[in-house]
Amino acid sequence: MTSRHVRFTGWQRVLHWLMAACEAIRDNLRQFIDKGFTAHHDVVEYWDSPLLKVFHGKVGMKFNDPSLKPVRPTMTHFFYMDERDPTKVKHWIGSVGSTGF
Secondary structure: OOHHHOOOOHHHHHHHHHHHHHHHHHHHHHHHHHOOEEEEEEEEEEEEOOOEEEEEEEEEEEEOOOOOOOEOOEEEEEEEEOOOOOOOEEEEEEEEEOOOO
16 A cells, blocks of 8 residues: 555644655755855854853855855854863754755
8 A cells, every 4th residue: 555545643644744844854955965065154143151052143155066156044053062071062953044945
């Protein structure tokens, strides 16, 4: 039986939609990264604590392909520092949003 014949409950529909959306986002991100570019970060705000550093600003992206126009989306990066050695990053989460519609 193919997925088009399966009846989903409300939460299953939401889960199915989220899984498909995540795959589409990953695919789009791979395609974007594979274009190749140089990034320059302009930090507008910086929050600092012993175990968390937050950077917020704009990231200018100039593509290797000169026919593609540069983009400058907003970015936020969260650096979670190692508890034993706060000079080392334990975990990093970054978000860059929207480069175009």
